Every structure is written in structure tokens, then in C-alpha cells.
């Protein structure tokens with residue numbers, strides 16, 4: 177029988193969820209689209225070097241998996257042998273954990289999202305550095321979180337006293353987000369005494385710390401500090417990723433979290449993507465079984481270290497006085513401070529038009545109300561040495577004219 181209930185003749189507009197009001201495409205992504213034109217020497221993106229991807233060894237590992245493991249193309253539980261490898265990797269970073277504490281994710285980004293869903297209520301508070309990886313802001317946006325802004329010292333990292341001040345005056349954030357090594361975008365690594373204080377704070381105030389460590393294995397001066405979680409476990413969630421040490425397209429990351437939270441984390445993750453690719457988990461495990469990672473990491477460290485040194489030396493030669501920059505121990509980024517009067521967004525236009533060279537202006541990483549007009553982020557991992565020399569020379573000419 178055909179229903180007789182009348183349907184209105186005029187169509188109503190599509191109604192979106194309230195939190196999407198005022199949502200804009202990430203400034204960073206928009207800028208990357210503009211500066212990724214042919215002929216532009218770009219220090220803008222945050223990409224690894226494509227010439228260093230372990231293509232041959234990874235495709236051999238993938239072929240072995242496809243030939244021998246029928247479950248590789250099926251739905252299935254997290255692949256335990258991969259977790260075993262991650263436990264060993266964590267031990268190399270000085271973090272003791274068990275397989276039961278490893279939770280596999282679709283990149284570090286999903287680990288951040290899953291943890292935010294676990295910890296953050298609608299309208300809750302989160303502590304973020306004033307200048308920080310933009311992906312964490314996107315993660316907390318749906319909850320309309322109140323951001324408590326923490327300054328960062330460019331030599332020693334996040335301002336721990338500012339964290340304590342907030343907590344002592346009654347703030348109860350759902351979590352503090354921190355990048356222990358080779359911060360994106362600032363390039364700074366957190367000093368050892370601050371790592372120790374952060375674990376004390378996490379325990380004493382019951383403050384969860386999300387420690388996002390995609391660059392921890394990429395240290396270039398022969399020594400690196402253990403992550404925050406190595407100094408104390410209570411309330412510290414470690415997030416790791418294969419994106420920067422193997423390849424971003426694997427979309428494989430992990431977190432180290434208390435075993436008793438695994439069931440809740442699983443339910444949250446399932447809502448997003450059911451599970452991370454069974455095929456990729458097995459292929460990465462097969463690559464690690466074959467023992468390729470240590471030599472690959474050594475190669476990355478050597479080559480990226482050389483690129484960093486080349487960039488820093490070229491900056492010292494070409495940049496005018498009044499311009500300063502961080503000297504990252506690892507990772508992929510140098511953070512440049514220009515004289516206060518300079519607007520680096522306007523400068524980017526000049527740089528692209530006149531010299532065909534690009535960077536990311538600091539304000540792309542700034543929280544609401546944070547002034548970051550006179551900074552720029554330079555990436556050194558994605559350009560060959562000759563392009564770094566040439567590009568920094570071009571940028572030097574742009575800066576001479578400010």
C-alpha cells in the first residue's frame with residue numbers, strides 16, 4: 177500500500193553538525209597546494225625523502241607475505257608478531273613494555289584521535305603548545321575543546337612551569353600533548369630535566385600525557401634521550417609511527433597504553449576503520465623479520481643528518497643578521513625567527529614570485545590568539561643537497577630585502 181502521509185514540496189537545506197561551523201581547510205594544506213607547483217624549490221612540506229624509501233626490501237617482504245599467508249587479505253585481529261617487533265623497537269628507545277600494551281593504529285594520527293576520544297569530553301580542556309603540529313588541533317576540534325596554551329622554549333622545549341601554573345590554578349585538562357624529540361614545527365627536543373618533571377606531574381596531578389614521537393628514531397648527533405615514558409609510566413601514553421622511519425603510505429603506527437584500556441581502545445578504533453590493514457601489518461613484520469631496519473635507519477640518519485648540516489651551514493652563510501634558527505638534533509624541521517616586524521605570510525608570496533622558493537609561515541601552526549607572524553618552518557628531509565644549497569641561497573636573497 178502506498179503511504180498517504182504528505183512529503184513537503186520544498187527541499188530543506190542540508191544540516192551539518194554544529195562543530196563544523198566555521199571549519200576551514202587546514203591552512204597548511206592550502207599553502208602546500210599553492211607552493212607545490214613545478215619549478216618551485218620547496219622547504220614547505222613535511223615529507224620524507226622518496227629516494228630513501230626501502231622499496232626493494234619492502235616489496236620483497238610484501239611478496240613473501242602474499243605468497244605464504246592466506247590471512248593477509250582477510251579481516252583479522254592485530255598481528256602479534258608485529259607487536260613483538262614493536263616491543264623490541266621500544267626497548268631500543270629505552271621504553272619497557274609488553275605486547276599486551278601495544279595497540280596498533282592506522283598511523284600516529286589515528287592514535288591521537290583514538291586517545292582523544294578516550295580521554296576528552298565535549299567542551300573539555302586540553303593543553304597544547306602555542307605552536308604545534310596542526311593534526312592535534314584537528315583531532316580535538318569535534319569536541320569543541322577549550323585549549324590551554326603552553327609556551328615553548330626553543331632550546332629546552334615545552335614550558336613545564338606553565339603546565340604546573342595551570343594545574344595549580346584549578347585547570348583539569350583531559351590531556352597534555354607533547355612531542356619529545358625534533359618537535360614539529362619547532363625542531364626542539366625536550367630537555368632531560370623537563371622529561372623527568374613531566375612524568376612527576378602526570379602522576380601527581382593525574383594528568384594524561386600524550387607523547388607523540390614520530391621522529392625519535394631520527395636523531396643525527398649520535399645521542400638521543402629516551403622518551404618521556406621511559407622516565408615514568410603513570411598516565412603517559414606513547415605514540416609511535418612507521419611513517420617517518422619506513423614510509424607514510426603504510427599508514428601504520430602504534431601506541432603504548434595500559435593493557436586494561438585495550439578493550440575500550442579497540443571499540444573506539446573499530447568505529448573509525450575496523451582495523452589497520454592486515455596486509456600492511458604482515459608486510460612490515462616480514463620486513464622487520466628480515467632484519468632490514470637497523471641498516472635502513474643508519475642510512476636515514478646519515479643522509480638526513482647531512483641534509484640538516486647542509487641547510488644549517490647554508491643558512492649561516494646566506495641569512496642576514498637579525499634572523500635566528502633552531503639547531504634540531506633530529507627530525508625534519510628548522511624553525512626560523514625573523515625580526516618581529518616581518519610578516520612571513522606576505523614574505524612567502526614574495527619568495528614564491530621572485531625567487532621560486534617556498535616555506536611554511538609560522539602562523540599555520542599557531543593556536544587561536546597566538547602571534548606567530550614572524551616565523552617560518554623549513555623542511556630539510558625532502559630536498560637533495562644541491563637543492564638545499566640553491567634554495568637557501570634564494571631565501572637568503574629574499575631575507576636580505578626585508
Ligand SMILES: Cc1ncc(COP(=O)(O)O)c(C=O)c1O
Pocket residue numbers: 222282283284285286309311355360388390416417418419424428429
Ligand atoms: C608530530 C606529528 N605527529 C603525527 C604525525 C602523523 O603521523 P602518521 O603519518 O603516523 O599518522 C605527524 C606527521 O607529520 C607529525 O609530525
